[in-house]
Amino acid sequence: MPPSSRSPAIWICWSNLLQLLDGADLGYGGAPVLSGVRLHVAPGERVALLGRSGSGKSTLLAALHRAALARGLRVALVPQDTALVPQLSALRNVLMGRLDDHGAWRNLRTLIRPAAPDRAAALADLARVGLTPEADRAVEGLSGGQAQRVALARAIHRGGDLILGDEPLSAVDPRQAEALAALIRGAFPTAILALHDVAIARAFATRVIGLRQGAFLFDLPVAELDAARIEALYG
Amino acid sequence: MASLSRLGVVAGFLAVAVLCLPLADLATAGHDPWATLARMGRGFLSPDFSAIEQIARAVALTVAFAVAGVALGGIAGLAMAPFYRWRMVRGLAIALRSVHELFWALLLLQVFGISIWSGVLAIALPYSGIFAKVLSEILDEADRRPADWLGPRADPLTRFLWARLPLAVPQMVTYALYRVECGLRSSAVLGFIGLPTLGFQLDTFFRQGEYGAAGAVMAIYIALIATVRLWMRPRAVLLWLVASAVMLAQVTSPPMGQGALWRFLSQDIIPAPLRRGDPAALWPWLWDLTTTAILPGLAATLIVAQLALVLAGAVAFLGQALIARRVTGRVGAAAGHLLLVILRSFPEYMLAYLFLQVWGPSMLPAILALGLHNGAIIAHLLGCQADGLRLRADAPRGLTLWGWEIVPRLFGPFVALCLYRWEIIIRESAIMGILGIATLGFYLDDAIGELRLDRAIVILAATALVTVGIDALSRAIRARIGAGRVQVAPAGTAPGQATGC
Numbered sequence: 001m002p003p004s005s006r007s008p009a010i011w012i013c014w015s016n017l018l019q020l021l022d023g024a025d026l027g028y029g030g031a032p033v034l035s036g037v038r039l040h041v042a043p044g045e046r047v048a049l050l051g052r053s054g055s056g057k058s059t060l061l062a063a064l065h066r067a068a069l070a071r072g073l074r075v076a077l078v079p080q081d082t083a084l085v086p087q088l089s090a091l092r093n094v095l096m097g098r099l100d101d102h103g104a105w106r107n108l109r110t111l112i113r114p115a116a117p118d119r120a121a122a123l124a125d126l127a128r129v130g131l132t133p134e135a136d137r138a139v140e141g142l143s144g145g146q147a148q149r150v151a152l153a154r155a156i157h158r159g160g161d162l163i164l165g166d167e168p169l170s171a172v173d174p175r176q177a178e179a180l181a182a183l184i185r186g187a188f189p190t191a192i193l194a195l196h197d198v199a200i201a202r203a204f205a206t207r208v209i210g211l212r213q214g215a216f217l218f219d220l221p222v223a224e225l226d227a228a229r230i231e232a233l234y235g
Numbered sequence: 236m237a238s239l240s241r242l243g244v245v246a247g248f249l250a251v252a253v254l255c256l257p258l259a260d261l262a263t264a265g266h267d268p269w270a271t272l273a274r275m276g277r278g279f280l281s282p283d284f285s286a287i288e289q290i291a292r293a294v295a296l297t298v299a300f301a302v303a304g305v306a307l308g309g310i311a312g313l314a315m316a317p318f319y320r321w322r323m324v325r326g327l328a329i330a331l332r333s334v335h336e337l338f339w340a341l342l343l344l345q346v347f348g349i350s351i352w353s354g355v356l357a358i359a360l361p362y363s364g365i366f367a368k369v370l371s372e373i374l375d376e377a378d379r380r381p382a383d384w385l386g387p388r389a390d391p392l393t394r395f396l397w398a399r400l401p402l403a404v405p406q407m408v409t410y411a412l413y414r415v416e417c418g419l420r421s422s423a424v425l426g427f428i429g430l431p432t433l434g435f436q437l438d439t440f441f442r443q444g445e446y447g448a449a450g451a452v453m454a455i456y457i458a459l460i461a462t463v464r465l466w467m468r469p470r471a472v473l474l475w476l477v478a479s480a481v482m483l484a485q486v487t488s489p490p491m492g493q494g495a496l497w498r499f500l501s502q503d504i505i506p507a508p509l510r511r512g513d514p515a516a517l518w519p520w521l522w523d524l525t526t527t528a529i530l531p532g533l534a535a536t537l538i539v540a541q542l543a544l545v546l547a548g549a550v551a552f553l554g555q556a557l558i559a560r561r562v563t564g565r566v567g568a569a570a571g572h573l574l575l576v577i578l579r580s581f582p583e584y585m586l587a588y589l590f591l592q593v594w595g596p597s598m599l600p601a602i603l604a605l606g607l608h609n610g611a612i613i614a615h616l617l618g619c620q621a622d623g624l625r626l627r628a629d630a631p632r633g634l635t636l637w638g639w640e641i642v643p644r645l646f647g648p649f650v651a652l653c654l655y656r657w658e659i660i661i662r663e664s665a666i667m668g669i670l671g672i673a674t675l676g677f678y679l680d681d682a683i684g685e686l687r688l689d690r691a692i693v694i695l696a697a698t699a700l701v702t703v704g705i706d707a708l709s710r711a712i713r714a715r716i717g718a719g720r721v722q723v724a725p726a727g728t729a730p731g732q733a734t735g736c
Contacts (some may be wrong), residue, residue, distance in 0.1 A: 069386070069387070075386075079380065079384065083380035083381045085401045085402060087405065092397075096398070099389050099393050099397060100386055100388035100390075104391075104392040104393050107392075107393040107396070108392070108393070108396060111396055
């Protein structure tokens with residue numbers, strides 16, 4: 001895993017408990033989408049955020065991203081809209097994961113022609129999401145599911161303390177989704193993912209948080225997630 | 236902000252034009268237009284290709300100047316585009332593009348003589364200002380999310396090259412290729428002031444009374460502009476660049492004296508009183524220049540532009556119906572397209588040159604040329620929108636459709652486009668002076684002819700200021716009639732393309 005830039009003080013905080021949000025009101029502009037949010041995540045926890053669209057998952061993830069960056073953590077982000085550069089190849093989009101580790105000249109060289117070790121590393125990450133044949137194709141020519149896998153490979157290539165994903169598996173089929181969830185589990189010590197599929201959440205997470213209309217409906221170990229709670233969340 | 240009604244704006248412009256009419260010099264005395272027209276018509280109908288070698292060289296050089304100028308301007312514009320928000324860069328870009336290609340060429344001729352640099356830079360300098368603006372708009376409209384993903388630690392160059400530029404490149408290429416079309420017009424027109432392009436050939440043949448050969452030049456020129464989308468392809472760009480460089484390298488030019496540029500900057504453009512060490516005489520000098528050149532030139536420029544704008548509006552208002560299939564039918568629309576293509580292909584300056592042969596020197600040729608050319612551009616853009624309108628299945632056809640559906644629906648874009656072209660018409664009206672019509676360009680050309688470059692620079696600055704002022708006025712009126720909300724270009728047009736060259 002590439003080195004990250006945390007200071008020792010934050011390391012202590014991180015090693016105990018990551019207090020990401022403490023009573024914050026979250027939202028865009030006017031009225032808060034989420035209010036009075038307290039969220040502590042211990043390293044090694046894998047949190048699944050569940051809830052209907054508009055329940056505040058994306059707002060929460062954006063706030064968590066800001067909070068994690070402010071604490072100097074290395075975060076790998078998988079946004080809902082992938083935020084890939086459609087005109088660049090899958091390989092170069094994966095290489096974007098580590099651009100902020102290098103200076104401008106090195107990155108310029110990589111853009112023109114990636115060095116052999118860089119290319120090999122990016123290819124390895126593409127292979128993990130099953131996209132080796134598509135490595136040199138422009139992302140705009142890939143399907144939605146393939147693009148989502150490129151975004152995941154970019155996050156894995158980046159690596160770090162924490163992965164934040166907003167529905168990172170929404171466009172791939174269920175069997176692939178399971179395999180990719182296992183991949184995320186292996187690649188990051190800590191994960192917070194918004195998920196739309198309860199079965200995947202059960203298989204992946206250690207902890208589930210249910211959001212409904214901008215408030216936490218529940219926050220439980222995954223074993224305690226029962227049918228009644230799911231009914232209350234989506235019903 | 237007070238809002239203006241669109242009809243009110245149109246009425247205002249018409250009223251000003253009526254007031255200008257008695258002041259305009261529209262006399263055609265001493266010329267027999269019909270005899271000239273008949274001679275020209277015969278020439279165009281039986282073009283004489285015997286001088287084809289000469290013409291072919293002029294065509295190749297026209298393309299070479301256009302490609303080299305656009306390439307150089309494009310690179311400079313691309314370098315400015317990311318910094319367009321900085322006031323200094325924006326000011327530089329505005330200054331560069333507020334001076335017309337022909338004026339740049341007149342100045343550059345003083346520095347480089349009849350050399351390829353005069354031609355290439357005359358196109359590259361103003362185009363770099365236009366490129367800077369349009370490319371920065373394209374960058375602003377590109378998706379920002381990939382750049383945001385990179386996080387705060389990535390350096391600006393990496394962010395730009397990896398996550399901003401690739402998203403904007405396809406539109407930038409489309410725009411640059413479109414700009415080559417504009418460059419071909421500019422390049423051809425540069426011939427009229429002595430560079431070895433098609434305009435030079437046309438001027439030579441007219442002077443010699445060889446109307447057949449002139450007809451051949453016109454036919455080839457129209458073919459060149461009409462087919463530009465076929466031969467100017469993104470894949471072939473490198474090939475065209477190399478070919479242009481080779482072509483230009485073969486042009487020999489008379490050598491200029493050593494240090495011409497330095498003398499131009501350090502002596503020629505310094506106001507005469509200052510050069511003589513008599514700063515007290517500066518005010519009388521400026522006053523004389525203002526009253527004998529700038530004000531009369533400005534008045535004529537504004538009169539020509541006002542009448543041309545109204546004529547362009549009338550042409551566009553009627554012409555939009557001409558190319559809409561549901562109004563004039565399949566055959567009618569095709570004929571309308573052909574007419575508009577011809578009027579659009581010829582730069583205003585070249586049209587004015589032709590009309591001048593027919594009607595002799597007065598404001599009439601300039602007004603007709605500006606009105607027809609700009610009207611055809613607006614009509615084309617409106618007609619494309621008219622064809623794209625979603626009309627109900629039982630909508631009327633023909634003139635009823637034009638009056639009841641097309642005119643009311645496209646009235647907003649019509650007024651907005653006319654206001655967009657206003658600034659361009661002002662710029663071109665000033666240029667018409669080089670043909671001998673007493674607009675600002677006449678006084679500028681005169682000052683350069685007398686080698687009084689200090690006067691020329693002040694006139695040029697005044698012209699640029701007027702252009703910038705009209706642009707600001709046009710933008711204020713557009714904002715007050717809500718033109719920001721109307722669509723002015725057919726779907727799929729690159730930004731900046733909406734308003735034409």
